[in-house]
Amino acid sequence: MGERVVIIGADATGMAAASQARRLKSAAELDIVVFERGHFTSYSACGIPYWVGGEVGGPDELIARTAAEHRARDIDLRLRTEVSEIDVAGQRVRARDLESGQDYWTEFDKLVIATGATPIRPALPGADAARMHGVQTLDDGQALIETLRATEGRQAVVVGAGYIGVEMAEALIHRGFQVTMVNRGAEPMSTLDPDMGVLIRKAMQGMGIQVIGNAEVTAFRTDVRGQVTAVVTAEAEYPADVVVLGLGVRPATDLARAAGLPLGAYGGLLTDLAMRVRGHENIWAGGDCVEVLDMVSGSLRHIPLGTHANKHGQIIGSGVGGDYATFPGVVGTAVSKVCDLEVARTGLRERDARAAGLQYVSVTVESTSRSGYYPGAAPMTVKMLAERRSGRLLGVQIVGREGAGKRIDIAAVALTARMTVEQMVALDLGYAPPFSPVWDPVQVAARKAVGAIRRQT
């Protein structure tokens, strides 16, 4: 009789782990049981805003691999089944079939925790009203779309201005809503420095989105049916037929916490490089429920992104299957398309550099995505941070149009290799008029950073 691995959560991490483990071990060697609370599996949560906005169909299009496909590979996938308890010492989990109500224990030799993250809901009056939506899961997306279809009003308020908030604001515009975005920070997308965030705000305003910055939500007004009617801040009140919460997420680690597993400062599970939960030989965790090492600052962070979740799953599946693989950490790369802008960042913002006790120079340049004379050349702004004296690259932020965003990868690889900005100036990057000016915009920024370091050292 083989071993059994129990996997909690059937999205990117859980199913990548299951698939990779199955590649390495046959059904006779390894029994794979996956519990998933929701209706869906292996889907692209990142695609939800485009589904809501009507650019892609859903949910079928967003599902990379269906439950039936997984089951055909001898993976015992139990949808609509919620794990309510992990018994670490007893090596078993307790699960409840949400349809039948049946409650039962399942033993494991190995356990994978891939419980993801939960949208943050503010502890405010009216926060649990109807027609208030997070957009973390396909189930969430489905619920939002049903609300959008049902409501006759056309006023939408997005609370929060992170990636999801900004993408959702745009999606709601595409669906014909009047959209107000209420944001605690001065500018949208606090993953960028404010001097770059202002470019996003202007683009959003150009699309007709009302952007309210420096605004603290104090309550949600509701009507007699328990439906939200307005978002209230200290200064004003914004009528709302539907509210989308884009306040970010927190690791869904209540189960892990109750089981006594180690959590970090952000509430995420702590793992080793092989994604094993610290101190536990036979328990792995990955995806949005763990904290990851930021290789630039050296500190742990919570970065819920599908790309990390998939890598974690792959690595966990290798470990579960008896192979060896590690996740060295992240440099904080993210890219997004909002309101015709491509927005990208990697490494440290100014505030991160200060928090890490680093002295830095910061430069910003304007360049173009193609040679200036080539059709379609569009302006792009690149901000670059480098460590004073040493010149080590610390971070890059890019806002531009077609062709701007993925240039962040140049900086992501350079950060991983701990390059200096001087080394970046010498990089042999792809050049041809349809793709780049003769100096890539990232190198234009690097040249300016070299100059700033020479003057300041």
Add this chain to the structure above:
Amino acid sequence: MGERVVIIGADATGMAAASQARRLKSAAELDIVVFERGHFTSYSACGIPYWVGGEVGGPDELIARTAAEHRARDIDLRLRTEVSEIDVAGQRVRARDLESGQDYWTEFDKLVIATGATPIRPALPGADAARMHGVQTLDDGQALIETLRATEGRQAVVVGAGYIGVEMAEALIHRGFQVTMVNRGAEPMSTLDPDMGVLIRKAMQGMGIQVIGNAEVTAFRTDVRGQVTAVVTAEAEYPADVVVLGLGVRPATDLARAAGLPLGAYGGLLTDLAMRVRGHENIWAGGDCVEVLDMVSGSLRHIPLGTHANKHGQIIGSGVGGDYATFPGVVGTAVSKVCDLEVARTGLRERDARAAGLQYVSVTVESTSRSGYYPGAAPMTVKMLAERRSGRLLGVQIVGREGAGKRIDIAAVALTARMTVEQMVALDLGYAPPFSPVWDPVQVAARKAVGAIRRQT
């Protein structure tokens, strides 16, 4: 009285050197004299195919900085003036004003050789006929366009299938010509391995270009007016009202050779890391007339590209101006847009790896430029070479559509940092559905390469 620097050649390297030197030294400190045989300065030779194809205007649009702009910065720029001799010991050059015929010597304290490259003309009967064109300089481009306007025939033959040849074939199609491309190799673009080159051929054929591979040109037939009428190979004869030579270029180093300066196996000048000609304190050289260090194979190569030429100029200008800068070498990155395909390469091809005595694995993957469900997701092919056992990345080739080409930069930076394919799998690259599948295609290839290395080691 200050020093004098004489610069031979007023294109990318020469004028970047002049500009950078002027930034560092005033006119009182440094007298800058630039000799240029042609009519133009500081232009994008890479833009010539787009000018011929009608996508960009020219030549004005292709000129980054005019002669007047340079002169306004106290640079003594002498167009249509050809240097005929370098007297190294006497520290002087002999130049001839091509308009007036005046011939004179000019002394220098420092010399910069930026003579570029010359299109290869085959030593064949008829090779100097009228209506046969290289496309290396703006003057060449202007001459070709005049021929295209003058000729009533509509048959064009491109000889050679490198970047320029392929781009010119497409440009001629845009101008309404019937185009035949005659190529010595089996597939176009020998900068790629043939299994990737076949993708280019198919795209060219799809545009209506007749592609003749494995064909050795033996002669050019001419008429009584001395105009070319056909391109002759051992097997066939291709009627031609105009012929474009895309046979590549060789370093224009006749002057340097006559002066006894050191040349390499490809006929390019040999320099140190600061772009000083080896053994000569006060002579620099850069751009298409030098050989550069290939950091992947460790050998010298001749890589005539605007991006290197500009970097060389910058570094030479720093040296001439008394500052310090170096050019560490290249990894062999190039990107091109042909027939709606984006084509990119960096590092070693299979034949390069073999020539370098390296054992390697080669993998090829098909992926998409965006998430499969996102509108505009297009297929792309990535080929990756990695060293056997060590897993060190050796090279990447990409053929795809919108968004494919500049992904080569990921590999270019990874090659510079001497990363393994395993390290590439872990890279934190930008992911969002409009930009990439959750595993970037370059990482999909890296994963496959890791698998190949594991099996072969």
